[in-house]
Amino acid sequence: MLGLTAAVVAPAAPARAAVGHAELALRWAPIHHQDVDATGTHALGGRSDYLTAVDFDGDFNGRNNWDRTGQAGADLAARVYYSVVETPTHWYLTYLFFHPRDWTDHPFGETEHENDGEGALFAVERDGSPYGTLRGAVTVAHSDFFSYTPAGSSWTSGRESVDGTLAFQSSPHDAFQHPVTAQEAQGHGLKAHPQYRINGDGVVYYPSTVAETPSGANDRDVRYQLVDIFAPGGLWAQRATSSLFAHLGTFAGDTTGGCGQGTWSCGTNSANAPWGWDDGNDLPGRGEIATDPAKLAAEYFAVPGTLSRSYTRNPYTGAAAALKAAARTAPRVTD
Structure with a gap:
């Protein structure tokens, strides 16, 4: 009788669950250096430079945010908004950093305004690894975009x-190296660190799942919570709320509460959400840094290999036609 020997088969390794969009956004969210100016009436001891949520005061009314920033009980815990758009070849992660005030302590020549929205786009190649490889970034500083690549990136x-x-830094709150960004005090232009840097007082924010409030104007370890732009009832869901948005992608803001007092002037309706960001000197249209990021990446960078322009996930798509039509007629807002 022929004897048979059973083959020894090692048990299959459990399949790793696909990385979710929130997990992906947390992995690549930047360590963020926020310069803080604690001097002057409008600085509120530095609180006017803290990151926070659009509805930090409990409502989606953009016209009372300047007023309420300095009120007792204002929740200035750190929150940063994000969205994830994907193609077969890349993930595109947009981050919005919001401040209730764009302010100045100069009496002449500078304008301040209620609400301030600056941010960044990170392009991540889907190379088969769980989180991919970050290849390029574009940041928003007022009405200009600035582009960056990590050391060794194949993008030019x-x-x-x-x-x-684009530099990277380790976080004390997880095991990853994160890109590093920075914002100036007062006007909050955003670039890769160290093109802006902390000068004296400042807050270093770390990506997390919890929202912390700085202990003061010079706190170098504050965690910020990521908030999905497309969360139910969230920022995108409020895009037609007239108390929050004056028109397409532009936050509503007025001159109440002391904005402009002792300075040159106070602008109205002067800050944008990602679908309103625009660099008037480049080819991509208003808001396309968020709504059509593959187009922007193809314009800003020379990309070897394939950069697909077909989206497998784009939550902005349902309103894309309306966004483009409205963008043609919406007034251009320069922060």
Whole structure:
């Protein structure tokens, strides 16, 4: 009788669950250096430079945010908004950093305004690893975009010249190296660190699942919570709320509460959400940094290999036609 020997088969390793969008956004969310100016009446001891949520005061009324920033009980816990758009070849992660005030302590020549929305787009190549590889970034500083690549990236300058190197830093709150961004005090332009840097007082924010409030104007370890732009009842769901948005992608803001007092002036309706961001000197249209990020990546960078323009997930798509039509007639807002 022929004897048979059973083959020894090792048990299959459990399949790793696909990385979710929230997990992906947390992985690549930047360590963020926020310069803080604690001097002057409008600084509120530094609180006017703290990151927070659009509805930090409990409502979606953009016209009372300046007024309520300095009130007792204002919740200035750190929150940063994000969205994830994907193609077969790349993930595109947009981050919105919101401040209730864009302010100044200069009496002449500068305008301040209620609400301030600046941010960044990170392009991540889907290379088969769980989180992919970050290849390029574009940041929003007022009405200009600035582009960056990490050291060793295969992406180079496209129609726009790369403005610098995107540095990485380890976080004490997880096991990852994160990109590093920075914002100036008062006007809150956003670039890759160290093109802006903390000068004296400042807050270093770390990505997390919890929202912490700085202990003061010079706190170097504050965790910020990521908030999905497309969460039910969230920022995107409020895009037609007239108390929050004056028109397409532009936050509503007025001159009440002391905005402009002792300075040159106070602007109204002067800050944008990601679908309102625009650099008037480049080819992509208003808001396309968020709504059509593959187009922007193809314009700003020379990308070897394949960069798909077909989206497998784009939560902005349902309103894309309306967004483009409205963008043609909406007034251009320069922060």
